[in-house]
Amino acid sequence: MSRAAITIRRMEPGDLPEVERIQTSSPEASQWKPEDYLHYESIVAELAGRIAGFAVARRLPPDEIEILNVATGPSSRRQGVGKALLRELLNLHEGVLFLEVRESNSAARALYEAAGFREAGRRKNYYAKAGIPAGLREDAVVMKLQK
Numbered sequence: 001m002s003r004a005a006i007t008i009r010r011m012e013p014g015d016l017p018e019v020e021r022i023q024t025s026s027p028e029a030s031q032w033k034p035e036d037y038l039h040y041e042s043i044v045a046e047l048a049g050r051i052a053g054f055a056v057a058r059r060l061p062p063d064e065i066e067i068l069n070v071a072t073g074p075s076s077r078r079q080g081v082g083k084a085l086l087r088e089l090l091n092l093h094e095g096v097l098f099l100e101v102r103e104s105n106s107a108a109r110a111l112y113e114a115a116g117f118r119e120a121g122r123r124k125n126y127y128a129k130a131g132i133p134a135g136l137r138e139d140a141v142v143m144k145l146q147k
């Protein structure tokens, strides 16, 4: 079966309630105040006329881009939304792109690896780990792509 068409566009103020809903239902994603996304390079993906996912990046002059967040709503996953968001960020930017991801987040790591990102380092015990007693933490994997 062919996949439904995905449209990517800039995030607008009216998108924030839906962005917040997706973020809240994606605990592995960074949990920002949605309004703050409007200060960065933020995009949304529409699938069948509804916002299905979003991604946020910031430019660090002269030539670095940090991907701050990517999330697809749980009911829209594995339909190419994350890939389309990432492809758009890669189209928009030249230089070095990097991001941090939880070691345990195998879905996101697979998405980034499929897009060409490679592990560039680790931040030890960087994230609190959900469901694990206080004090136990997990590593952040730093991933990088040179365009």
Ligand SMILES: CC(C)(COP(=O)(O)OP(=O)(O)OC[C@H]1O[C@@H](n2cnc3c(N)ncnc32)[C@H](O)[C@@H]1OP(=O)(O)O)[C@@H](O)C(=O)NCCC(=O)NCCS
Binding pocket: 026, 027, 028, 029, 030, 053, 069, 070, 071, 072, 073, 076, 077, 078, 079, 080, 081, 082, 083, 084, 100, 101, 102, 105, 106, 107, 108, 110, 111, 112, 114
């Ligand atoms: C990670 C996430 C954004 C992927 O979004 P998605 O829209 O489902 O991704 P896509 O459908 O575009 O998948 C693209 C590729 O990524 C990989 N991938 C995505 N989800 C995967 C999973 N659960 N397991 C293994 N590989 C996965 C696959 O290679 C996939 O290609 P395929 O479907 O042709 O096999 C989504 O699972 C999500 O929102 N997770 C919670 C938030 C999060 O972890 N954000 C990242 C913070 S760093």
